[in-house]
Amino acid sequence: MSLLGIVNYWVFVALMMLGFYALIARGHLVKKLVGLSVFQASVFLFYISLGKVDGGEPAILVDDPTTIYSNPLPHVLILTAIVVGVATLAVGLALAVRIREAYGTMEEDEITEMDRTA
Amino acid sequence: MIGQLPALQVVVPLLAAPLCVVLRNGTLAWLLAVATSWAALAMAVVLTGQVLAGGPIAYAMGGWLPPWGIEYTIDSFNVLILLIISGSAAAILPFARHSVADEIAPEQHARFYSAFLLIMTGLLGMAATGDVFNLFVFIEISSIATYAAIALGRDRRALTAAFNYLVLGTVGATFYLIGVGLLYAVTGTLNTADLASRIAPLLESRTVIVGFAFISVGLMLKVALFPLHQWLPNAYTYAPSVITTFLAATATKVALYSLLRVAFAVFGAGYVLERLPTEAILLAIAGTAIVVASTTAIFQKDLKRLLAWSSLAQVATIVLGVGIGNAQGLAGALLHMFSHALTKGALFMAAAVFALRLGGTSLERLQGAGRRMPWTSAALVLAGLSLVGVPLTASFVSKWTIVLAALERGWWPVAGFILVTSLLTLAYVVRVVEALYFRPSAADAPAREAPLSMLWPLWLMVAGTFYFGLNSSIPMRLATQAAALLLGVAP
């Protein structure tokens, strides 16, 4: 397998690292959530790459018995994981909005400082 | 219908949760939640009887047979966890009414109980499922409901605590998902039993080792094992008292259950304990965690936060039992899950009563409460004794089993370490007792004993810690069977 043949997996690793870095390094809560979403999305890409079969058709049954299908299972799994990701993101953003209402800021440093002096 | 219990165990709370939202009325939602938790406990008890009498039960979701469909397997290990979850919920929900009325806005009550039931659904599902991807889904069901429930706390710091937990918890769950993906890539299956048979010849593959690492780190974040514990103290301190009680009794233990299940049932005891340096790593981490968390607990000024740090130390004790690496150590660890659920449940219930009657749980506010609220304070002291591991309590039995396991391997220092660190536990329990009984009350201190609806579940938990301290045959039998099952040897 050539290096380019597994390009999906390189992209997965790169996105995962980027998302994880943003999650750790950024102080703004919404930017953290963006990082978290990129991190999760990279895993979706990983699973979908796993399901790819060379020359595979979408997994909808057709009459021709020689058809090769892509593996639908990772797609189904990742549909579930995407829904979970959306729910997490919605809860995270809701918390960020509430934090902004309660503290007047979304910067983690300032929030920590306000909690320390409170 | 008896054959349908493995599914109903999870489905009944899952359906009760949206029903709470549809009902809208807080009182009706509470009644429904209480009924659901009791039904869940009844189902767990029946399942326990079935497992003790006839061995493991397999259930195919949707009639699709494994390894294609999702399989639920109930054996002596997860039936113990099902008992812990549904038992805690059955005691906490009747208790919850006054505490929730005090801490949560009335229009949120129905949604609060819905979130509680969803947490319970997720935890029960994590315990019951025999499919590694289904496990991820249930982890996230319980986690997302937990984030929302923590954020309902009165203090604004509840919001930041929930946010931090959301970020770390999602990272943990996603790590787990990556690990599962790697295992799926080499085996093409997600069913635990099927994975185990297909992975056996591939154990030296780098993909499998990396997958194991991702799964372990991801789930350890959920277990809050030091040094991955940062989210826990704030989350427990600022969450609504009822949620703290339920989480402290169940959540970290169920995550640890999942980790043990995947590690031992998929990778196998030989791989985990012999091929990888698991014992050394676990003993080092757990030992550090016990010392750091117990010492930090001693210096806390707030009862809930003190108990949160204590939870970290106790979870580390469970991990220490696993790290000893023999059947008795594992049995002791599982037993300690059970006894700690009872003990910490009782302690956080007492904290919830103080939060209700005294308006907060700082040790300063608790001063002199021993005379003004005698029943609650006495319950707290008795549960505290169990936390230390005084003979006649449930924690004594489990800690003693772990000590014996260490001795069986000839590890005197580990056995001594457990006994010495019990003194650290004693130190922070004594600090609470001192505040309760040996400090004068403030002049204007409120002085009302808790309502009866809160006292009986609290005392039920306390009675439980003593009952299972005197007669631990059923949990002991389950734990011993489960340990044998995990290690793959005949009991």
Next chain:
Amino acid sequence: MNDQPIARILTKALVPLVLLFGLYVQVHGEASAGGGFQAGVILGAAVILYGLVFGLDAAKRAVPLGVLYPASGIGVLIYGGVGIASQMLGGDYLDYGVLAGDFVAGQKLGITLVEAGVGITVASVMIIVFLEFTGRRDPA
């Protein structure tokens, strides 16, 4: 957005089409690509588009929150109810095969009902998220 006639007219034309497409995806879920998740999001998107152009109040009049919250729960209850029904009829949980006379018809019926439940929940949750977020005013 009273000064945006193009957006208003286009939206009026688009919303019914999007709703129709959503229903198409919904009812084809059991036999081809489609299903409740996708359809729910499409249906939700139609209402969100309507709300973006005609304002939050108009969207809330069209689909009141008082309806959406129970609907989000009822969708899950439909899904779970199908599972319980299959248990009552002697199958395992969500074993659609027992729902109708023969296995294939049962499967189709079961999937259609479950997808309907999923669609209702997803659509109402998407709209709730939109309405609740945009309904908040900046305190600062």
